[in-house]
Amino acid sequence: MSLQWDPWDWQNYPIAQQPTWHSRDELDAVRRELSLRAPLVFPREIDSLKRGLARAAHGKAFVLQAGDCAESFNDHSAATIRAKLRVILQMAVVLTYSSGVSVVKIGRIAGQYAKPRSSETEVHHGVQIPVFRGHIVHDDRPTLEARRPDPQRMLTAYDLSRATVSTVKALTEGGFSDLSRAHSWNQDFVASSPEGERYESIAAEIERALHFMAACGIDLSKEEVLHQITLWTSHEALLLGYEAALTRLDPASQRFYDLSAHQLWIGDRTRDPKGAHVRFASGVANPIGVKVGPSMGISDLLDVCRELDPDREPGRLMLVARMGRGAVRDKLGDLVTAVRDAGHPVVWLCDPMHGNTFLSEAGYKTRDFEDIMDEISGFFEVHRRLGTWPGGIHIELTGQDVTECLGGGEEVLEEELSRAYDTICDPRLNARQSLDLAYRVAELLIR
Template identity: 90%
Template sequence: MELQWDPWDWQDYEIAQQPSWRSQDELEAVRRELRLRAPLVFPREIDALRRSLARAAQGQAFVLQAGDCAESFHDHSAAAIRAKLRVILQMAVVLTYSSGVSVVKIGRIAGQYAKPRSSDTEVHHGLEIPVFRGHIVHDDDPTLEARQPDPQRMLTAYDLSRATVATIKALTEGGFSDLSRAHSWNQDFVASSPEGERYEAIAAEIERALRFMAACGIDLSHEEVLHQITLWTSHEALLLGYEAALTRRDPSSQRFYDLSAHQVWIGDRTREPKGAHVRFVSGIANPVGVKVGPTMTSDELLAVCGELDPDRTPGRLMLVARMGHDTVRSALPDLVRAVQSAGHPVVWLCDPMHGNTFVSEAGYKTRDFEDIMDEITGFFEVHRRLGTWPGGIHIELTGEDVTECLGGGEGVLETELSRAYDTICDPRLNARQSLDLAYRVAELLIR
């Protein structure tokens, strides 16, 4: 008989990818404090996202999920948030204008502070130290002292997430995302590039269309979709104590919601069908995602889908394929067929970042833009061949002028990686590369 779900019963299940906290008593004290904190998002917002994702599951919308690999405690200014929002807005405009498909915009933001890792330790200058697991756990400085897991950092992560949510709301509701201001989203270092010039042409056409409608007597002042957008928040639900402490039962529906974010996902390393992470997300009403790597079998995937989407609800489950560009065309089809045959109305997303990481000759972890695009192209090819909908992309990016990924329209070279390599974890696309990617994905959407 199925046990009744509780936000804390994941503790009775095997769990992976957890820090070795310095004090269990301190950890419990932090969890108690988090239970008293106000929610970061609200059930009605989560329900609205689920309805939008249901449209994507039915092939009527496309999901753009994008943001930092790992958010930093050291860079949470309004300017940094604005830069990320700006490039996501630009990408959404390009995708919508070029393809005519509605775009659901989800940020890896306001909570993406924890990272799963393939190894527990790393070696730095001959010293073996704990691997960096995100600022919610410890600092990124490569010392034994800095890498000691500290439960108090969960409270800092909450505070910064709350400030980020407030900043996003102020920007999206205060005119920054007004479509009539599309020109202003083009940053200087982007505007001077071929991608930026191409974007300026789209912005000018949108501006002319808005003027034309106004001249025809169409009152656009009350058209909310033109003047503000919704950027939903998301992160990986890795530290289940943090997630459970922010999970509340909604009095009206009697359903449990994880109010740390609108949407959460579990990774390829924590997707065990009978494990703690799957158990936790099985009981929350949020839309949930699962990263699907190249080693996952159809039986394993169907077992996860059965746990997370037993009622086959459109908008509930997102499957995020992260295969690698040389594997996606061979590994993905059987998985898509199995899910389709089982009747799960999922949203399939492509994460072309994590399967295409390598280390340059100079020792920089990087990704090649053409490998990223090849995986997205393969993802589309598989879905087109099977008659299913390629529902979206899941991208790690920044609005800053970094040099972390190779290639793109202006071609970041391997010798240039050291110029502005600022990530605290994995390499991200910069704003020019992100815009270039949006154009190329839009072309795939209209084929």
């Protein structure tokens, strides 16, 4: 990290994907207020996550990063958080039990309120309006007034993120994540599916193993790992004013940490090596992810790696391939080889969602489950061919019984998309599809 870096010097660099704020004075006042607020996470937690990611960088762990495409101001109840956490826990159990590999669990949660977009505007009923950029910027209602960027919403995003962090901690430390309760995580609509029945079988085997250990005299009450899990928080670092206001200098280490989340990522549209987002991320000690799309060249990728990981520190950098099923086998290998040969101990993740989006005949933005799985399979094939470690997956999902993505074990058909299409931005896997994906990824891990 540069000695000249400070949390606000990104303002001297070119920046993309920002809203047009209408009052600089109001924006500055909100940033000052955020800078006085308590951190959402702490440096020692961030360092602990980095150690877990270092194990993944060395092929000793697998990363499951999952959650909403965009969190909503309108649905942040404890029940919604519990349902999302339950699906992530189920997926982690399937991956760990089936493959024997430990899983680092990172949620797209407690801050994923901003979204980059491919267009500045959209047309609704013949009227051109600003495109929706997330609830941290404006409302999703399709009117000119609702889409006016409002800096005060950053304070609301902070408040909701803090409440979400508290809820997640209460659940993960208060018994909800206890491995002996694996049966109770099976929601009714999942339990009645083929995926749910397979999961119940695993839960029963885990229960028998716990009874066996107890019968052997092992005091399971002292085994903290069986009773608590850690779900690390993450979001895209898109609004740098929000991120900089929550960045603090840690007195013990004399390093800056962005205390809005444990892990942050830079999107494929903002990963310019000479841009503001890379500059900001270069100076914080958090683990940083970078989305790597099919247009990214080797030179740019290596420049990004040098900016973000100059010390070649295991656990510091995650590269999230989002190629699309049609490009992953052709384009990923050269990038993986270049990064490996340059000596950067990165964690490679597969984001199989964003490169496989299309419009249904009825106009719904959707993704096909088989396309998603095909990209993940291609990701594994490339790494196996090169002798590198396929470090994890980055998935958009929900704990609700939505119909936003096609296919899966209990196939969602195109004519069913309208039944429960609830996303405010991109289509997500539902609980059944998420569990189906976990089983199929587990099979890839043990091949």
